[in-house]
Amino acid sequence: MPHTLTRGALPLAAATTLLGGLLALGSPGRADAAVPDTIPLTITNNSGRSEPVYVYDLGTQLSSGRQGWADADGVFHAWPAGGNPPTPAPDAAIPGPAAGQSKTIRIPKFSGRIYFSYGRKLDFRLTTGGLVQPAVQNPSDPNRDTLFNWSEYTLNDAGLWLNSTQVDMFSAPYAVGVQRADGGTTTTGHLKSGGYSGFFAALRAQPGGWGNLVQTRSDGTVLRALSPLYGVETGALPANVMDDYVNRVWQKYTTSTLTVTPFADQPNTKYYGRVSGNVMNFTNSAGTVVTSFQKPDASSVFGCHKLLDAPNDTVRGPISRTLCAGFNRSTLLVNPSQPDATTADFYRDAVTNQYARAAHAQMADGKAYAFAFDDVGHQESLVHDGSPRQAYLTLDPLS
Known part of the structure; x- marks a missing residue:
C-alpha cells in the first residue's frame, strides 16, 4: 500500500500494519473466484441517537494502488491532487441509516477504513502527499468536537478481514460481522450492557492520570478516550507511567532468561532474552545474538514502535510483537515463556495498560484491539472469511 494516506503524520499503511497486519493476512495475488469485486455491507443503527449518521469508505484500491473513496455502490473515486496548506477533500459522505434502521452499501476490494460520524460530516483534507485523516489528539483538529469512529478492513481475493479498533481511541461503540460461505455469521465488538459508560468510569477511577485521556464536548457529551500512546505524547499521561514495570522486567531478566516462541505453528523456533546493562539481547538456539532491544x-x-519497532521480517518483528503484548498486558514478570496465552494473567500488575484493561473488561466477548499487537494470542476483535457473502457494521448504544 502506498504510504500517502495519512492520519495526522501516520500513514494508513502503518496503521493497518499495527492493527494486526491486515495486509499480510491475505495476499492479493491469491486467486479465489468466490470473492467478487464488491460485497454488501449492512449498517444497522442501534445507537438510539437522533442525529443523522454519515458513513465513509476510504482507502487504497488494491488493483491499482490508488487512494480514494468508494460511493454507496462500491464505485471507486480517486482523490484529486491536494495542496499545501491542505485543501478540502471531495465530499465522500454516504447518508447513513436513521436510528432503528439499516442501510446496505457495497464495499470494493480495498484496504482502508469505514468511518461513521454522528450529527455532522467529518472534515477531510488533502495534502500533496495524500489524505489527512482526523487526529483528535491535536486540539485544533477540525473533527475534535465531532462524535465519530471507524473500522479497519481489507477485502481482497483471499477474503475479508474486518475489525473493530481502539488502537487510537475508544469512542462511539460498534460491532462488526461477516456472513460466511456456509451461511453462518461471525460477529465481534459488542460491549457488555453498560460497557460504554463503564469503560469511561474505569479510566476516571484509575489514579495516575488515566482519566485525562477522556475528551468531552462543551455540552458535556463524552466524545472519546485517547489511547495511552497519545496520552503520553500530549502530556495527559506522565511519560514515566510504565517505568516501574519496565525496570522490574529489566532487573528480572538480568539474572534469568525470557523465552519467546513467536509462532504458534513453529513451536521449535525459540529465542532467548537476557539483559546486559540497558540492552536485552536475544539469541537463537545456537547462541547467536539475532536482535537486541x-x-x-x-x-x-x-505504540509498539520506536524502541520496540517491529519490522515485517521473520525475527525482530515477531519478537518485538511478543514483547509489546507482554509489556502492555504486564505478563513478562509472571511468565518467563512468552507469549502468555493465559488471559487470567493479563493486566494484573498495578503498572499496566489500564486503557487496554478497561476496554477488554467491557467487551461482551473479551476481544478488543486496544493496542497495536493485541492480536498476539488472538485477543483481537476481528472477523474473517475467505468467501464472504455479507459484511455488517452495527452502531451500538452509548450507554
Missing part, C-alpha cells in the same frame, strides 16, 4: 519507554510500549 534498548530499555523501552512508555511511548515505545504503548
